[in-house]
Amino acid sequence: MLNKYARAFFTRVLTPFAAFLLRRGVSPDAVTLIGTAGVVAGALVFFPRGEFFWGTIVITLFVFSDLVDGNMARQAGISSRWGAFLDSTLDRVADSAIFGGFALWYAGRGDDDVLCAVAIFCLASGQVVSYTKARGESIGLPVAVNGLVERAERLVISLVAAGLAGLHAFGVPGIEVLLPIALWIVAVGSAVTLGQRVVTVRRESAEADAAAAGGGGAAS
Ligand SMILES: CCCCCCCC/C=C\CCCCCCCC(=O)OC[C@H](COP(=O)(O)O[C@@H]1[C@H](O)[C@H](OP(=O)(O)O)[C@@H](O)[C@H](O)[C@H]1O)OC(=O)CCCCCCC/C=C\CCCCCCCC
Ligand SMILES: Nc1ccn([C@@H]2O[C@H](COP(=O)(O)O)[C@@H](O)[C@H]2O)c(=O)n1
Ligand SMILES: [Mg+2]
Ligand SMILES: [Mg+2]
Numbered sequence: 001m002l003n004k005y006a007r008a009f010f011t012r013v014l015t016p017f018a019a020f021l022l023r024r025g026v027s028p029d030a031v032t033l034i035g036t037a038g039v040v041a042g043a044l045v046f047f048p049r050g051e052f053f054w055g056t057i058v059i060t061l062f063v064f065s066d067l068v069d070g071n072m073a074r075q076a077g078i079s080s081r082w083g084a085f086l087d088s089t090l091d092r093v094a095d096s097a098i099f100g101g102f103a104l105w106y107a108g109r110g111d112d113d114v115l116c117a118v119a120i121f122c123l124a125s126g127q128v129v130s131y132t133k134a135r136g137e138s139i140g141l142p143v144a145v146n147g148l149v150e151r152a153e154r155l156v157i158s159l160v161a162a163g164l165a166g167l168h169a170f171g172v173p174g175i176e177v178l179l180p181i182a183l184w185i186v187a188v189g190s191a192v193t194l195g196q197r198v199v200t201v202r203r204e205s206a207e208a209d210a211a212a213a214g215g216g217g218a219a220s
Contacts, residue, residue: 002152010067018071028073035065036090040097047101053166056159099123118183125190132197145200149189157182
């Protein structure tokens with residue numbers, strides 16, 4: 001949903017910045033790499049220590065690089081298969097660090113086995129949700145569904161909650177409960193999204209196999 005409705009807005013807002021970076025000789029790949037490094041550092045330095053406010057601030061500063069790199073590549077007319085691969089692969093790295101950071105907190109001083117397991121579930125299910133699309137597309141299917149909770153939703157729900165939960169350290173009472181709520185929402189939403197994508201791939205592959213059989217050839 002965010003990908004559909006918010007992307008156009010952020011493209012408009014970030015285009016001048018992307019053009020500025022291009023003029024300074026910065027490459028889209030450099031933005032992809034530096035953005036991912038910043039997200040990973042923010043997540044793994046701050047979250048395991050329970051410093052959710054500062055972790056979220058650092059991650060937010062870097063995570064928008066994922067919208068800038070593609071914008072730069074398109075403006076410069078240098079979108080490439082390599083860039084698409086690098087972008088998607090490093091998305092998986094960044095997501096692992098964010099949900100891994102939450103899991104490390106709950107495994108340590110956060111001291112909550114259930115929430116540690118929920119965070120690990122968010123990490124794993126997010127990766128599998130993305131994999132369903134990548135694998136479906138690699139076998140020639142359109143995978144014409146995004147589902148309830150895509151990557152942008154996973155990030156916005158968990159980071160907004162983490163940022164607000166971090167205000168607990170500044171004396172705001174009761175607000176830390178937002179992070180567990182967000183993790184449960186992302187976990188359930190990711191499971192639903194996984195189901196939506198698997199059902200779609202199942203239907204599309206049956207249709208493609210039937211079309212291939214009708215045309216006298218078998219699909220591999
Ligand atoms: C006192 C307050 C404290 C709190 C302060 C901080 C609050 C700020 C909190 C959060 C900000 C979060 C921002 C998150 C931005 C996410 C941007 C992003 O990375 O989007 C990426 C996404 C997808 O891009 P791609 O096409 O490159 O990626 C594909 C995708 O990953 C596929 O995954 P799948 O969906 O299948 O699982 C992969 O399959 C594929 O491989 C991969 O290529 O881009 C978009 O979706 C575009 C839309 C982005 C919309 C961002 C909206 C941000 C909105 C609000 C944030 C501000 C909220 C402020 C709240 C303040 C609270 C007090
Ligand atoms: N280093 C990069 C990063 C991205 N691309 C191209 O942009 C597409 C992704 O666009 P986003 O707005 O989602 O970032 C990607 O599929 C590539 O075509 C690139 O070329 N180099
Ligand atoms: Mg990107
Ligand atoms: Mg990306």
